[in-house]
Amino acid sequence: MSSQSPASEQAPRNLFTRFLDTVEWLGNLLPHPVTLFALLATAMVFVSGIFGWMGVAVEDPRPNVPDGTMIEAVSLLNAEGLRMILGNLVSNFVNFAPLGVVLVAMLGVGVAEKSGLLSAMVRGIVMNAPKHLxxxxVVFAGVISNTAxxxxxxxxxxxxxxIFLALGRHPLAGMAAAFAGVSGGYSANLLLGTIDPLLAGITQEAARLIDPTYEVFATAxxxxxxxxxxxxTAIGSLVTIFIVEPKLGRYDSSRADPAVVKDSKMEPLDGREKKGLIAAFIALLALLGLIAVLVIPDSGVLRDPAVDSSNFLASSRPFFRSVVAWIFVFFLVTGFAYGRIAGTMKNDRDIIDGMASAISTLGLYVVLVFFAAQFVAFFGWSNLGLITAVTGADFLQSIGLxxxxxxxxxxxxxxxxxxxLGSASAQWxxxxxxxxxxxxxxGYSPEVIQAAYRIGDSTTNIITPMMSYFGLILAWATRYDKNFGIGTLIATMLPYSICYFIGWTLLFFLWVFGLGMPVGPGSPTYYTVPG
Incomplete structure (x- = not known):
């Protein structure tokens, strides 16, 4: 397989192309994320030993501690540190917040995926849309699909x-639009998915380095x-129509795998699938009704009786704490309702198979979490996280930023x-x-910080070979164009990345600081260190 298209082979390699080559080269030098976290955890032990020996310390700026209190680097490279590491190896892992929430949510997602509900929803959105829409x-369905x-x-x-090929349009333009929605819009959605509790758990762990009681909810x-x-959806559609599709030009099917062109016609939803979607929608409405009964009344089961009911968001914290459980229930109930009517699920054994299938795909994630949890714990024990945060905050204040x-x-x-480092959870x-x-x-809240992180992470997902599905997208593309390579894919997706970055960043500043809107229910914009 060629690594570049003929056009890219003839074109001069400009500064930006060389930059992308350098990024790819540096990315290839990085070890596997699991190995990376194992190395970071090990390095943290030795670094803490060095900083502890040097007596590195900063004054604690939190107003709830006595003046002159110092935050000192704690060495893990001694007998006490070894006892702490070995004694807490298991608890670090099982108590790492992102682990449980992802496992629970994926149990429900597995049922919806196994029943065919998720696939039918996407096909229904895309294939039933008017031709000019x-x-x-496609972009909208991509954004929604990143729930799973x-x-x-x-x-x-x-x-x-x-679908694009069947409509006489360039198939790679359709794939680019879908990829831009799924991956470039990874942190945009109407629904909550498995990534939301995962990132919220990591954010909460980080926030508790300075505020041990801070909670970050999946709805943050x-x-x-x-x-x-x-x-x-708007940016992705406009970039596809006015930039990517004209650049690709008319499609030459002679460069494709003949079997792909021959089998390109996609079948619409059949009668049973449509009835299944109706059943899933009815189940969804029933669940929403149940939530309304549990949350809206002042005496609702998921309202905190110890909090003034006039403050709806504060008194509804029990509901927000249970969001992961509701994600599980929603996917489980709607997935089985669809499967029962569509004929893809018949009994509890099918449900269990769906759950088991989902969990079986998380083996690598569980391994990664084990080492990530050790790194985060070591970082906290050593106080290097706090020292770095205080030093960095002092620097930002000194330059007025x-x-x-x-x-x-x-x-x-x-x-x-x-x-x-293409994994959202690994990077965060x-x-x-x-x-x-x-x-x-x-002075900024963890929820706002997390929202800003998600913009930076999502907008470059589609141009980095380090993203776990980049190779899969490239493999799909080469079935339509045998000369389609890494450079071609990056060049095709770059306009989306640039436009997403500009548009999304502007929206962030307008939404948060211009309009003063919260990024989520009960999510503050600003944070005051408790006194």
Whole structure:
């Protein structure tokens, strides 16, 4: 397989092309994320030993501690440190917040995926859209599908290519639009998915380095995610129609795998699938009704009786704490309702098979979490996270960079880091313990910090070979164009990345600092260190 298209082989390699080559080369030098966390955890032990021996310390700026209290580096490279590491190896793992929430949510998602509900929803959105709105439907379906991201990559991207080909349009334009929605719009959605509790758990762990009681809910960025869905859909559609499709030109089917062209016609939803979707919708309405009964009344079961009921958000904290459980219930109930009517699920054994199938795909994730949890724990025990946060906050204050502009540099940094470390959870597990406390010290909430991180992470997903599904997208593309390579894919997706970054960053500043809107229910914009 050629690594570049003929056009890219003849074109001069400009500065930006060389930059992308350098990023790819550096990314290839990085070890596997599991190995990376194992090395980071090991390095943290030795670094803590060095800093502890040097007596590194900073004054604790929190007003709830006596003046002159110092935060000192704690060495783990001694007998006490060894006892702490070995004695807490298991508890670090099982108590790591993101682990449980992802496992529970995926149990429900597995049922919906196994029954065919997720695939039918995407096909229904895209294939039933008016011809002139197909591009919009593809991007929108991509954003919605990232509730269960694997389904979007595996089902929607090749489906979009087949639909565009059937309509006489360039199939790679359809795949690009779907990829832009699924991956570029990874942090935009109308629904909550498995990534939301995962990131919230990591953010909470980082926030608790300076505030041990701080809670970050899976709904932390929900309002901003909803409004972002329409922005990402609009930008992705416009870029596809006015930039990507004209650049690709007329499709030459002679460069494709003949079997792909021959089998490109996609079948619409059949009668049983449509009835299944209706059943799933009825089940969804029933669940929403149940939530309304449990949450809306002042005496609702999911309202906190100890909090004034006139403050709806504060008194509804029991509901927000149970969001992961509701994600599980929603996917489980709607998935089985669809499968029972569509004929893809008949009994409890099918439900169990769906759950088991989903969990079986998380083996690598569980291994990664084990080492990530050790790194985060070591970072906290050593006090290096707090020392770095205080030092960084002091530096930002000394140069006067404490206003909203700090988020522009933060988003850019997250996007650059993502080019070499393509996993959203892996990158956030490394950076959150540093930047969440740092930006909290200068007055911003963990929820807003997380929203900014998600913009930087999502916008560069589609141009980094380090993203786990990049190779799969490339493989799908080469079935339509045998000369399609890494450079071609990056060049095709780059306009989306640039436009998403500009548009999404502007929306962030307008939404948070211009309009003063919260990024999620009960999510503050600013944070005051408790006194």
């Amino acid at each position: 197909v591009t919009v439907a 991201s694997e389904m979007g990559y595996v089902v929607l991207v090749p489906l979009a290519g087949a 960025n929900w309002w901003f995610m909803i409004v972002s869905t329409f922005l990402i 404490t206003g909203p502009l700090v988020f522009l540099f933060f988003i850019i940094m997250c996007g650059i880091v993502n080019l070499s 597990a490394v950076t959150a313990p540093i930047f969440v406390p740092m930006l909290m010290f200068i």
